[in-house]
Amino acid sequence: MTGAAGGAAGARLPARRRTSARELLDGVLDRGSFVSWDTAPGAGAVPDTYRSELAAAAERSGTDESILTGEGRVNGRRVAVAVSEFGFLGGSIGLAAAHRLVALFDRATAEGLPVLASPASGGTRMQEGTPAFVSMIGISAAVRRHRLAGLPYLVYLRHPTTGGVMASWGSQGHITVAEPGALLGFLGPRVYETIYGRPFPAGVQVAENLQANGLIDAVVPADELAAVVDRALRILSPASPEDDDAATPAASAPQAGLADPGQLLPSGPERVWDAISATRDPRRPSVRHLLKYGASDVMPLSGTGQGERDPRMFLALARLGGHACVVVGQDRGPERAEPLGPAFLREARRGMRLSEQLSIPLVTVIDTEGAALSREAEEGGLAGEIARSITELIGLRTPTVSVLLGQGTGGGALALLPADRTIAAENAWLSPLPPEGASAIVYRDTEHAAELAAEQHVDSASLRAAGIVDVVVPEPDSASARPREFSRAMARAVSTALREVSALPVASLLTGRERKYAAVSLPAASAGR
Incomplete structure (x- = not known):
């Protein structure tokens, strides 16, 4: 030395x-x-x-x-x-x-x-x-x-x-x-x-x-x-009202692109499967689009700082609606199609530490087919990394916003979900397994995937009714066809959430997170499915 x-x-x-x-x-x-x-x-x-x-x-x-x-x-x-x-x-x-x-x-x-x-x-x-x-x-x-x-x-x-x-x-x-x-x-x-x-x-x-x-x-x-x-x-640099106004386009109503719960489409099997299919479109906007069109500035970071780097991770400092934040995102794309592994979550936890050390909010963006199922993932401690990620997010002493941008499969999605506010795109979904996997367990085939997806309350309307999602951003047109408009609507919703949670004391945020997840319930409409 x-x-x-x-x-x-x-x-x-x-x-x-x-x-x-x-x-x-x-x-x-x-x-x-x-x-x-x-x-x-x-x-x-x-x-x-x-x-x-x-x-x-x-x-x-x-x-x-x-x-x-x-x-x-x-x-x-x-x-x-x-x-x-x-x-x-x-x-x-x-x-x-x-x-x-x-x-x-x-x-x-x-x-x-x-x-x-x-x-x-x-x-x-x-x-x-x-x-x-x-x-x-x-x-x-x-x-x-x-x-x-x-x-x-x-x-x-x-x-x-x-x-x-x-x-x-x-x-x-x-x-x-x-x-x-x-x-x-x-x-x-x-x-x-x-x-x-x-x-x-x-x-x-x-x-x-x-x-x-x-x-x-x-x-x-x-x-x-x-x-x-x-x-x-x-x-x-600290946020200012002028920054917030300049970075959040005045674009019309709905100001933050929020959906009224009563106006969300019914969540029957056909509708749920259409949403799942939409999120699997390879042209669907990713976390990179969200920041390209919705952030005023972005500075990508790389790796854990401890000798690991996962190509599926998008880690950056960004400015959204005038708010400095750390963004941790699951980056989809053909060259990043492999499931995420333990290194991904160790890199995500670097982002969590950065947000706490710099006293700025954390934004997590969820869009994953799931975590890796492999010997390397097991030996690398994937289960423990998921547990540590969830625990750190629950106790993080900074404001947090999670975004369900598209697919949300398994522990890889759950590891980035806990937050003070959770925003979902209308077609986004969250499930313990891919619907085909759930069908294989229950029916020993994949033919019942759409039916089971609806029964398992994976869609955004059900997630909001269950208290898991706070805000749903509608997708009146195909997000894949209009990535700029979709990304800006999502960014406005994130900006609004950041402004709300940044105004609250840390003690209130910590208490609110615990209450939020303790109060999760089955959607009232589930009995009618």
């Missing part, structure tokens, strides 16, 4: 030009807006040889330490910044640099500022040994205090970032992006080769591989970082 002075944990680094700390600050912050928060570092009682190394490093790099901290503006928004200077002893972190980082996070917390950090470091400083090594704990504690205040922490990993830096403040961002081709990892390749007598496998510790494996959200060139930071801060 330690890094040699002037090198990245002993890494054999490819020859390349590195972006300096001052170049990065100039590139990402508004011109002339940077204000340093640094005070002169004290070397303390150190050997003369090390004191000479510090002086030489300062002369070579043009900085007085391996970390520069301060504040600036990105498109006019204040942000605290901490940037590594690799030219100063390989960006290694000694006690003086650690104290700067702790002071940066604590001041940002006190002033309510987001933090943008950009490490480029081999780890902790060899010359200071164990005290420098242990200073990573103090930095992590300061990051935690900042996160507990509900403030955004954005990380831009630069080449190279390894050792204790990667294993502490480099891996704790709410959003983490990296420089193309950057060497990123825990153990430096040269250390590995020295210990094991063979080279470290090629292509593992590079930014693109980390993104593919769900460890970081994106790979972004330095000249595009300002736009990424601006988008994140814009999405996460």
